[in-house]
Amino acid sequence: xxxxxxxxxxxxxxxxxxxxxxxxxxxxxxxxxxxxxxxxxxxxxxxxxxxxxxxxxxxxxxxxxxxxxxxxxxxxxxxxxxxxxxxxxxxxxxxxxxxxxxxxxxxxxxxxxxxxxxxxxxxxxxxxxxxxxxxxxxxxxxxxxxxxxxxxxxxxxxxxxxxxxxxxxxxxxxxxxxxxxxxxxxxxxxxxxxxxxxxxxxxxxxxxxxxxxxxxxxxxxxxxxxxxxxxxxxxxxxxxxxxxxxxxxxxxxxxxxx
Numbered sequence: 001x002x003x004x005x006x007x008x009x010x011x012x013x014x015x016x017x018x019x020x021x022x023x024x025x026x027x028x029x030x031x032x033x034x035x036x037x038x039x040x041x042x043x044x045x046x047x048x049x050x051x052x053x054x055x056x057x058x059x060x061x062x063x064x065x066x067x068x069x070x071x072x073x074x075x076x077x078x079x080x081x082x083x084x085x086x087x088x089x090x091x092x093x094x095x096x097x098x099x100x101x102x103x104x105x106x107x108x109x110x111x112x113x114x115x116x117x118x119x120x121x122x123x124x125x126x127x128x129x130x131x132x133x134x135x136x137x138x139x140x141x142x143x144x145x146x147x148x149x150x151x152x153x154x155x156x157x158x159x160x161x162x163x164x165x166x167x168x169x170x171x172x173x174x175x176x177x178x179x180x181x182x183x184x185x186x187x188x189x190x191x192x193x194x195x196x197x198x199x200x201x202x203x204x205x206x207x208x209x210x211x212x213x214x215x216x217x218x219x220x221x222x223x224x225x226x227x228x229x230x231x232x233x234x235x236x237x238x239x240x241x242x243x244x245x246x247x248x249x250x251x252x253x254x255x256x257x258x
Contacts, residue, residue: 002100016113019115031066033214034130035207042074046081049089049129056088061095063131063147067214069207071136072119079122081131092199093128099181101171109161110185119143120169120183127181132220134210136203142230147181148221154180156223186230189238202237209236209253216258232256 045065049055052091055064070078081198082090101124106115114120123145132146148154154172157180161170167186173179210233220226236253 004114033207033211034065034068035204036068036070036074037204039074039077040075042070043081046078046085046090046129050087051084053178061064062092062126063127064089066131067134067208067211067220068130069136069203071138071203072117075119075122075126075133075135077233078126080216082125092125094130095173095176096177098175099171099173099179101169101181101183105169105171106183109166110143110183111167113140114143114185123183124181126160134207134220134233139188141203142186142206142234144184144186144220144226144230145181146220147179149179151178151221151240153221154178157182160223184226186227186234189234202240205240206233206237211232218258228256 034045036045045068060066078082100192101120103115106120110120119135119137120143123135123143127145132144135143135144135145148157154170154177157168157170158172161168167184168250169183171181171183210229213229213232214220218225218229220229232253235256239253
């Protein structure tokens with residue numbers, strides 16, 4: 001898995017390494033994890049995709065970047081750029097149009113602010129590029145919006161949602177029983193004001209810990225594993241918030257990792 005925060009570095013390297021005598025390189029030979037870090041830097045991956053023509057080698061049903069962890073402001077920046085660009089890499093995907101997402105179901109199962117601030121509405125078009133988006137919202141928690149493929153995986157999520165799992169919406173494709181969009185909200189771990197030593201690095205620690213969990217084998221597309229990934233990330237963020245350093249004490253997280 002590519003684990004650099006600027007995944008554009010990987011995309012540009014792939015683009016620059018091609019020449020007339022070398023075979024065409026695949027854009028995504030393995031998974032990539034993108035942590036934007038700022039509004040301006042959030043666009044680095046999209047601009048790199050515009051420069052890298054190897055995306056056209058991929059099936060139109062395949063995402064180009066596996067995971068991304070924008071905050072709400074970075075999500076809006078990505079969404080606006082996608083909407084305004086006329087580049088072919090951002091063209092609508094037919095598979096995405098076949099998955100209707102009900103606003104009433106979102107309103108019934110997710111916190112009001114998620115719908116009011118357009119978090120899921122902005123994330124869904126970005127699934128044409130990103131397989132899974134972990135949208136950070138500080139003390140309001142984390143919203144995960146992802147595409148799930150495979151009948152067993154989709155059925156598992158549908159069972160979870162039908163069991164009344166609050167904070168989870170599963171929208172299945174109208175043309176395939178092996179495709180769905182899943183949106184979940186995970187509340188933040190509550191902290192009192194006196195418990196917070198610093199907010200610096202909390203988001204980075206959350207992203208890094210979730211990445212560590214996935215590198216160890218946990219899969220966010222599996223209904224039984226996403227919550228565990230998020231818990232590990234949130235505990236890392238809380239450990240940092242409680243410290244006065246940019247990286248908290250994560251020794252206790254070892255017991256939670258696979």
